[in-house]
Amino acid sequence: MPVTVPLSRLRGTGRYRSVATRAAAVTAVVGATLTALAATDPHATHELAGDSVANAAQIDGAFTAFTPREAQMPQVVPQPVLDFLDGLHAEQARPKTVRPVAGPLTSGFGIRWGAMHAGIDFGEGFGAPIHAITDGTVIEAGPASGFGLWVRVLQDDGTIGVYGHMQDILVQVGQQLRAGDILATVGSRGYSTGPHLHYEVHTGGGAPVDPLPYLAGRGMDVAMSTD
Known part of the structure; x- marks a missing residue:
């Protein structure tokens, strides 16, 4: 035997679903706005979830790991460069005018x-x-x-x-x-x-x-x- 549902109930259900859909949409917009504000607020970093902080630490660690080994060693000037600079200084220091003979x-x-x-x-x-x-x-x-x-x-x-x-x-x-x-x-x-x-x-x-x-x-x- 067919089951009939009063029209008034259907109408009430439609209104309920419409209100629930609108509420979900508003919640999503508010959540996105709060997320954007947190990204621009320097004081909002403490609200990051624990797994987000851990991920950031892993990223920093990965970047440090890619620093070239040579850059982590004591930095020295190559000997050819030192030799060139010594020659340059000697050229600048040498006299440009010299007495031709020792006599008076x-x-x-x-x-x-x-x-x-x-x-x-x-x-x-x-x-x-x-x-x-x-x-x-x-x-x-x-x-x-x-x-x-x-x-x-x-x-x-x-x-x-x-x-x-x-x-x-x-x-x-x-x-x-x-x-x-x-x-x-x-x-x-x-x-x-x-x-x-x-x-x-x-x-x-x-x-x-x-x-x-x-x-x-x-x-x-x-x-x-x-x-």
């Missing part, structure tokens, strides 16, 4: 015996080494009228240094020089009354300048003998 200054720049003496002279014995005063490049080396033999050097600041009256030339055109390198020996060739070194400085325009203030500007007082 014997003649200055200016008119002498009615003619222009365009450089300075250093008295020194035959065969004494002549040192490059600055870094530079040899642009001429050989015979020269009045000097007998000379060496011209394009110096590190663009000026030209002229060395004259030497006995022997020990460099060649194109050779790179560092301040202090030996380029020749002292002689008395050309118009000379005795062994000495004649040195001139010419600017980019070719005009000679007094080497004394030029060298003083580079920190060297050549008027003082090293004897």
Whole structure:
């Protein structure tokens, strides 16, 4: 025999189910909102469940485990790098202006015996080494009228240094020089009354300048003998 249910009961059941569905949806929205707020609230970390804290600790442990072994060892600078830095420091510390010979200054720049003496002279014995005063490049080396033999050097600041009256030339055109390198020996060739070194400085325009203030500007007082 068919069972009949009063319409009023069905309607009540529908209303009940509709209310329950709406309540479940509201609960889900509220739960999601609270979860989002907890994620942005620095004080909400204490509300994490115990298994969540354990999972976070495991993640940190896994990250630490992947740190390269080399990064966990004492860090040292490789020897080639140390050697390079030592060389760099030595280059920076070396003098860039050097006295050419040990002998005293014997003649200055200016008119002498009615003619222009365009450089300075250093008295020194035959065969004494002549040192490059600055870094530079040899642009001429050989015979020269009045000097007998000379060496011209394009110096590190663009000026030209002229060395004259030497006995022997020990460099060649194109050779790179560092301040202090030996380029020749002292002689008395050309118009000379005795062994000495004649040195001139010419600017980019070719005009000679007094080497004394030029060298003083580079920190060297050549008027003082090293004897």
